[in-house]
Structures are given as structure tokens and as C-alpha cells.
Amino acid sequence: DSGVTQTPKHLITATGQRVTLRCSPRSGDLSVYWYQQSLDQGLQFLIQYYNGEERAKGNILERFSAQQFPDLHSELNLSSLELGDSALYFCASSVVGRNTEAFFGQGTRLTVV
């Protein structure tokens, strides 16, 4: 158990809909990251938050957005969903500091039908 909790574990929704994925980081971790893993693809970095503020952006679509709340949990919002958005979405968290590893949650499997 990494200590990072993601809900829900599975989500099935229709094209055009909007969903929210939730992540609770490990206790004490200020940084939260979101990654997407599509079929046969490696993990693609989407976005990072640090203590409530956006720190870095990767290959995140404009239809996607995220935020980190004062209690440090984070939400990833996916809107106008398309079939190609079907993927595993992972949240990770880490402590502050150079060269420290990120701990990943179990992921949310999103299926868009």
C-alpha cells in the first residue's frame, strides 16, 4: 500500500460527459501528480500541483483540468469525453526535495463508451 488513495477504481461513462477523479496523497506529501496510461502506452505526465498551486504541466488536454485543495487532496476533471480518453489515470505524490521518488495510487480505470 503506497498510501496514495484514488477513487473511484473504475468508471464507465458516455462520450460527451464529464467526470471527476479524486486523489488523496500520502500523509505529509505536498506534491501531487497526475498521469495517464493509455493502451500499450507508457505513463504520460499530465499535471503537477504543489501545496495548492499548479507547478508543472505536461501533455494535458484543454478539456482536462485539475486542482489541489487546502487539505491537499486533488481532483482531475475530464470533460467532453471522447472514446480516446479511455485509459488508466494515476495519481502520485511525493515529499518536497530533490531526487525523491513519487508514490503512485492504484489508478482509476476510465472507460468511455
Add this chain to the structure above:
Amino acid sequence: DQQVKQNSPSLSVQEGRISILNCDYTNSMFDYFLWYKKYPAEGPTFLISISSIKDKNEDGRFTVFLNKSAKHLSLHIVPSQPGDSAVYFCAASVGGSQGNLIFGKGTKLSVKP
């Protein structure tokens, strides 16, 4: 354009023998490298890392080697055990940042009893 490449999608090894997983990268700015292991239906689990100022890091049965001139790193598992069967991801980052990782597509290791 893949900055981190794992050219072998799969590898099969006999129990007790050495497993060698390879990873190549193109971005000379990468200065921190990590290996993650992933079992089905779980999130990636951190395995071992190496800073670009080193050429080797060892942790029990796992050793990571870094060849900066060749932009190549490898993970050695000795001896391999059936429980090591998983997908192994190589990841890299710039500036030692702990979570904005660029991942390879992974190598599926099967260790046969």
C-alpha cells in the same frame, strides 16, 4: 518523439538467472533516473533510482547502471525470482524533480520457475 525508450516489450528469464532490462534516452538534460515495477491492477511501485553523478546504484538484488555517454541505463536483477514477474518502467526527469517523470513504455518480465 519518445525521450525514454524501452525497446524490448518483453523478456523471459529462468528463475535464479540474471534479468537485464534496458532503457535508452535522448534528452541529455535528464539527471535523475528511476525504475518502477508494476503488477496488474496496481499502481507503479518505486524500485530503485540513480542520479546522473553516479554510474551505479545497488539495492539488494537490484542494480541500476548508467552510461551517460551512451545515454543508456540498465536494471539488473540477480537472482531473478518468480515474484519479479511484472512490467518494469524506466523513467527520467530533469532538474532532479521528483515527479515530472518521462516514462518508457515498459518491459514485461516473466521469470519462469
